[in-house]
Amino acid sequence: MAHKSKLPLQLLKKHFGYDSFRPQQAEIINQALEGKDVLVLMPTGGGKSICYQIPALVFEGLTIVISPLIALMKDQVEALKANGIAAAYVNSSQSNTEQTEVIDRARKGDLKLLYIAPERLFAADAEHFLKSLNISLFAIDESHCISSWGHDFRPEYRKLGMLKEVFSEIPVMALTATADKVTRRDICRQLGIENAVEFVSSFDRPNIRLTVSPGRKKMQQITDFLKASPGQSGIIYCLSRKNTEKVAEDLRNKGFSAEYYHAGCTPDWRSKIQEKFINDDIQIIVATIAFGMGIDKSNVRWVIHYNLPGNVEGFYQEIGRAGRDGEPSHALLFFSYADIMQRKRFIDESGADEEQKGVLRAKLERMKQYAEAQICRRRILLSYFNEKVEKDCGNCDVCLNPPKLMDATVLAQKALSAVARTGESVALNTLIDILRGSRNQTILQKGYDRLPTFAVGNDLKYEEWADYIMQMLNAGVMDIAYDEGHSFKLNEQSIAILKGQQKLQLANYISYSERQEMMNQK
Numbered sequence: 001m002a003h004k005s006k007l008p009l010q011l012l013k014k015h016f017g018y019d020s021f022r023p024q025q026a027e028i029i030n031q032a033l034e035g036k037d038v039l040v041l042m043p044t045g046g047g048k049s050i051c052y053q054i055p056a057l058v059f060e061g062l063t064i065v066i067s068p069l070i071a072l073m074k075d076q077v078e079a080l081k082a083n084g085i086a087a088a089y090v091n092s093s094q095s096n097t098e099q100t101e102v103i104d105r106a107r108k109g110d111l112k113l114l115y116i117a118p119e120r121l122f123a124a125d126a127e128h129f130l131k132s133l134n135i136s137l138f139a140i141d142e143s144h145c146i147s148s149w150g151h152d153f154r155p156e157y158r159k160l161g162m163l164k165e166v167f168s169e170i171p172v173m174a175l176t177a178t179a180d181k182v183t184r185r186d187i188c189r190q191l192g193i194e195n196a197v198e199f200v201s202s203f204d205r206p207n208i209r210l211t212v213s214p215g216r217k218k219m220q221q222i223t224d225f226l227k228a229s230p231g232q233s234g235i236i237y238c239l240s241r242k243n244t245e246k247v248a249e250d251l252r253n254k255g256f257s258a259e260y261y262h263a264g265c266t267p268d269w270r271s272k273i274q275e276k277f278i279n280d281d282i283q284i285i286v287a288t289i290a291f292g293m294g295i296d297k298s299n300v301r302w303v304i305h306y307n308l309p310g311n312v313e314g315f316y317q318e319i320g321r322a323g324r325d326g327e328p329s330h331a332l333l334f335f336s337y338a339d340i341m342q343r344k345r346f347i348d349e350s351g352a353d354e355e356q357k358g359v360l361r362a363k364l365e366r367m368k369q370y371a372e373a374q375i376c377r378r379r380i381l382l383s384y385f386n387e388k389v390e391k392d393c394g395n396c397d398v399c400l401n402p403p404k405l406m407d408a409t410v411l412a413q414k415a416l417s418a419v420a421r422t423g424e425s426v427a428l429n430t431l432i433d434i435l436r437g438s439r440n441q442t443i444l445q446k447g448y449d450r451l452p453t454f455a456v457g458n459d460l461k462y463e464e465w466a467d468y469i470m471q472m473l474n475a476g477v478m479d480i481a482y483d484e485g486h487s488f489k490l491n492e493q494s495i496a497i498l499k500g501q502q503k504l505q506l507a508n509y510i511s512y513s514e515r516q517e518m519m520n521q522k
């Protein structure tokens, strides 16, 4: 195929109007043209499609593109056709006649690319169907969907393992924007392409500032945030559909341009909202994770996670929707223990088998580590994708405001002794009420106001205690029983601290507004 070596670049220019390939694209294309199996890990917006579209044009036969996103197929195919490329799709949204027509064209060799969802492919005899075509390449988009180690497992994807079994000579290109090392290995195993050449692009998006903030008074924090960046487009991700509606309404009541979006909305509503957002007619989308796949909007300036995501892959993909234009952008994550508990409950009740649950818990733990980090957050994020990081990023809240440590031994003793004296039965709010000496109903009923520890911590505000207690949990000097009303429990370290055998350092509390101010000065 040496005589074709110049072709890819010419085709790039001719059909897409670009003068050069992005890093790795040319090499990926060459490997595919040589008939190698390839695994491509490239962030969203990195330019994955070109990697199989150019080989599709060079090869004589047809390239089959497997994609789970029926809604996007149409757009992709329209864009290709507009660039003078013979592409089509078959999916269940088409009538039988339409489908037959497309398949006929594919059989006659009139097409270069055929997009198809796994459901449609396996709806009938896939082997028979594929054998009736002259196929040069299988491109498997969103290939992490094949792995139950990934975060978006789709059982139909599993059946794609048959491709290599039946068509061992036809190269496979697996593409994804979101797979850690374990998932990547699993993708190759499931697809039977263990010897695939792996390409892992850098995931660094240095223009996105990373911030984590305690998940309290979120509406207030969001309002402050929006006032600091007026008029800029952004996405707020919430866990529940109901919450998206509520947050959007609250924002509208405060005079912001905001709409909600989730999988329960009608298709009409969804496409209308999406379009308005893309055209800057709506400033803010409050959405579940249903929003964003395939949305090409370059000037999203910020992404806020109202709730903690269940894993780093999903989180990274969602914040990656900010700042595609390379301009300074912001990813703000709200973090609370309530979210961790809810996520854990989801996993417990998910009906997954024990192994799978273990994976989900480990992934959640990594997400939690990111949120609790006292070191550069980008280091944590990138090391998750096995990327070497030479130095701190200078563009995350930890880098910008390195935590100042203080001796918190006495403070911790106060909290731990209150936990001990209530028989390890109280949760966060009551514990803080005792420490701060609030005489409310619960306190009086239980007689907590007569404890020697009552009001020993009234020099600190509620927020301060909440922050320090959270840090104590992170430091492992106290436990929490999720299955007992989230009550705090003492452990060995707690006892050592109470006895004065162990000291404890915690980061000095900084309020959100103080932190914002400090960041704005940089």
Ligand code: ADP
Pocket (backbone or CB within 6 Å): 018, 019, 020, 021, 022, 025, 042, 043, 044, 045, 046, 047, 048, 049, 050
């Ligand atoms: P992904 O599938 O990785 O999310 P796309 O394939 O949709 O990304 O590409 C993202 C954008 O980058 C598209 O607008 C695409 O046209 C553009 N692009 C891809 N490759 C190049 C290139 N070599 N030069 C300039 N733009 C490119």
Ligand code: ZN
Pocket (backbone or CB within 6 Å): 375, 376, 377, 378, 379, 392, 393, 394, 395, 396, 397, 398, 399
């Ligand atoms: Zn940093």
